Amino acid sequence: MHYDVYIIDNLVKFNDFKEYSKDKIKNVNVSLFFHFQDLIEQIEFVDILIVHIDSMEYFNIIEKYLKTEPYTIFIINDNSDLKNIPNSKKYDILYNPLDFDKLIYKIKLYTDNIRNHLQLKKEEEFSNSIINNINYPIFSIDAEQIIFANDHFYELTNCYSTEELNEKYKNHRNIFEKEEGCITNLNNELLNNSKDKNLKVCLKDAQNKKRFFSIQKIYLSHNDTSIIVLNDISHEVEHKHELYKLLYTDNLTKFPNRAKLIEDLQNNTINLKAVALLNINSFKEVNDFFGHKVGDSILIDVAKLLSNSIRNCDYLKLYKFPSDNYCIVSTIESKDDFIELIKKIIESIYKKVFTFEHYEIDIRMTAGISFSDKNNKLITADIALQTAKKDHKDYLIFYDELDKFQEYENNMFWTKKLKSAFINDNIEVYFQPLVNNETLNVDKYECLVRLIDEDGKVVAPFFFLDISKKSNQYTKLTKIVIEKSFKKFENLPFEFSVNISYEDIENVGFLDFIKEMLKKYDVKNRVVFEILEDENIKNYNLLTSFIDEIKNLGCKVAIDDFGSGYSNFEHLLKMNVDYLKIDSSLIKNIAKNENSYKIAKTIIEFAKNLNLKTIAEYVENEEIFNIIKELGATYSQGYYFSAPIPEPNIYEFKKKITNE
The missing domain is CATH 3.40.50.2300 (Response regulator)
Known part of the structure; x- marks a missing residue:
């Protein structure tokens, strides 16, 4: 120049x-x-x-x-x-x-x-020309104001210049809306220092509609400015919100359901001091006599009555449990007041005449109450409820001695059975095939534990699995299944899965045992560890770390019983898994329950978005199989194809399908 x-x-x-x-x-x-x-x-x-x-x-x-x-x-x-x-x-x-x-x-x-x-x-002109061609809303800020914006950001905010933007927002701190889970301050320390890609913001667009974006901040030290990059995730947020409503809201009454209570407990957002489970007496007879339409109306009216009974107490909350069950919880210590409340509710239900069209229906309710500090309040309230119904009482308060004798007797019986099975090597593994929904070929097997009784009878884990946990024999049981499964599939060309729990993962030395078995048996590229994600999980960092270790060894991971009500979508996004196994309660009801169908469909679509394969268990008939295949599930497992068998036998199974 x-x-x-x-x-x-x-x-x-x-x-x-x-x-x-x-x-x-x-x-x-x-x-x-x-x-x-x-x-x-x-x-x-x-x-x-x-x-x-x-x-x-x-x-x-x-x-x-x-x-x-x-x-x-x-x-x-x-x-x-x-x-x-x-x-x-x-x-x-x-x-x-x-x-x-x-x-x-x-x-x-x-x-x-x-x-x-x-x-x-x-x-600057060159940089701005590049930024204008990036298909994301982008703007740049100094300490107070917006100093540059690309066309996408102008279109989003319905502004046409930086002067108009700064006039509209006054300060860049005013750009974003206050919304749960979203940040608003662009000088936020978390945004400045975090590499977390899950940080999000909420902004009202030109139509005054709330839109959600993931946000990235790039600081330019040479001129003390920052570039803000926004990526629209509104669809994902809405999808997650709809899924949340499906999973955590009762479809009929619109009150939070049992899964929501479990979620609240798992995330420590509620501290239970008292629980009351309430059940409508002989509700099946009402349904059978008057029809489901009348029954549904009564369920809704009862929910409204219960809600009105506690509306002035912010420490009380109502949950709608499955069928004709309701749950009221309290977060304060006030036993006498809580008992009095439940008595008044039972009395008001008794006095209330429920009307539907020309029907007048009288109903009664029974309640089980628990203040137990030693045991799970939900379980003990249910024990009290069942005992109250059996004894024809309006309500019963759980006490520690209730139902203990039968529990101890059952525990001792199966503890003895397990001990004998360990000594005599009577813990066996059965195998249930997983069918590829596209090819109808058996691609995989799930390995299932069985106990062989003294008389040769095969006993399902329903009878002894929980007892093994109480008697500290659960991890020993898991290790036997793992070694026998590894040995069985070492020379077979199939992928196979074994079930493990958080109790196993928490056990010192369990990961070392897996490494030892993988050295002994060459199965690392074919074994899938199925992990049940339930309310027992206390430390998700430990779980995530275990999954990463297993994946580094060359193994795969599945989340079992997904959709059962304990499944945590936030945590799932952070876990490096390969399969989602849809809970059997959803699959077995998928043909007759619209809510089960919607949840299963949403889970399958959710999994596809994360490039995860899905397994539908409890496929009991052709109707269920056709539905889950149409929805896009990857694999099917259930008695429609095969019960668990003592030996993997692919040739016999193919013949059976062909003949049918």
């Missing part, structure tokens, strides 16, 4: 400067004027003016001819000359006797700054 330097000096004191500066300043043309008329003819555009104080009268005259405001340097004798220069602070100053090198330095400093400014401007 070329620069013009004009020197105004009527005393001809700069005659030698032009020659002196010729080789010292590149791309600079120095012109010396000491005739006023010559100066006026060429002064229209100038980059730098150098004015000797003795030529001040010339400068005062030519100011009106200048088309630009040039960088101006005055050469003065001493500070007393400053009073002769109007607005002297806006000009640069050098003193006589003039040092040419200092003047050259001033000129070079100015021209270098201009070049740098132009270069930065070109770079």
Whole structure:
């Protein structure tokens, strides 16, 4: 770039400067004027003016001819000359006797700054052109305001300039809406320091509709600004919200369901002090006699009555459990008040006449109450409820001795059975095939534990699995199944799965045992560890770490019983799993229960979005199989294809399917 330097000096004191500066300043043309008329003819555009104080009268005259405001340097004798220069602070100053090198330095400093400014401007224009072509809303901020936005952000906010944006939001802290799980402050410490890609914000668009975005902040230290990149995740948030409603809301009454209570307990968002389970007496008879439409109406009316009974107490909450069951929980210590409340509810239900069209229906309710600190309040309240119904009482409060004798007797019986089975090597593994829904081939097997009784009877785990946990034999049982399964499939070409629980993962040395077995048997690329995600999980970091270790060994991981009510979608997104196994309660009801169908469908679509394969267990008939195949589940497992068998026998199974 070329620069013009004009020197105004009527005393001809700069005659030698032009020659002196010729080789010292590149791309600079120095012109010396000491005739006023010559100066006026060429002064229209100038980059730098150098004015000797003795030529001040010339400068005062030519100011009106200048088309630009040039960088101006005055050469003065001493500070007393400053009073002769109007607005002297806006000009640069050098003193006589003039040092040419200092003047050259001033000129070079100015021209270098201009070049740098132009270069930065070109770079900024280039960056902005690139950003405008990125298909995301992007804007840039300084400490307070928006200084740049691309077209996508203008369209999103219905603004057309940064001035309009700053007028609309006043401060960039006002851009985002307050919404649960969203950040609002762009100077948020979490946003500045975190690599978490799950941070999100909420912003109202041009139609005043709330939109959700993942957010990335890129800090530019050279000019103390930041670039904000937004990625629209509104569809994902809405999808998750709909899924949340399906999973955690009773479809009929719209009150939170049992799964929601379990979720609240698991996340420590509620601290139970008292639980009451309430059941409508002989509700099946009402349904059978009056029909399901009337029955549904009563379920809704009862829910409203219960809700109204506790509406003034923020420490009480109502949950709608499956069928004709309700649950009221309290978060404060007030046993007498809670018991009195349940008594009044039972009495009000008894006095209430429920009407539907021309029907008048009287109903009664029974309640089980628990304040137990030693045992699970939900379980103990249910024990109290069942005992109250058996004893024909309106309500019963759980006490520690209730139902203990039968429990101890059963525990001792199966503990003895397990001990004998371990000694006599009577723990066996059965195998249930998993069928590829596209090819109808058996691609995998699930390994299932069985106990062989003294008389040769095969006993399902329903009878002894929980007892093995109470008697500290559960992990021993798991290890036997793992080794026998590894040995069985070492020379078979199938993928196979074994079940493990959080209790196993928590057990010291369990991971080392798996590593030892993988060294002993060459199955690492074919074994799948099925993990049941339930309310017993206390430390998700431990679970995630275990999964990562297993994956690093070459194994695969499945989440079992997904959709049972304990499944945590937030945690699932952070776990590196391969399969989701849809809970059997959803699959077995998928043909007759719309809610089960919707949840299963949502889970399958959710899994596809995460590139996870899905397994539908409890496929009992052709109707169920056709539905889950249509929904896009990857594999089927159930008695429609095969019961668990003592030996993997793919050839016999293929023959059976072909014959059918």
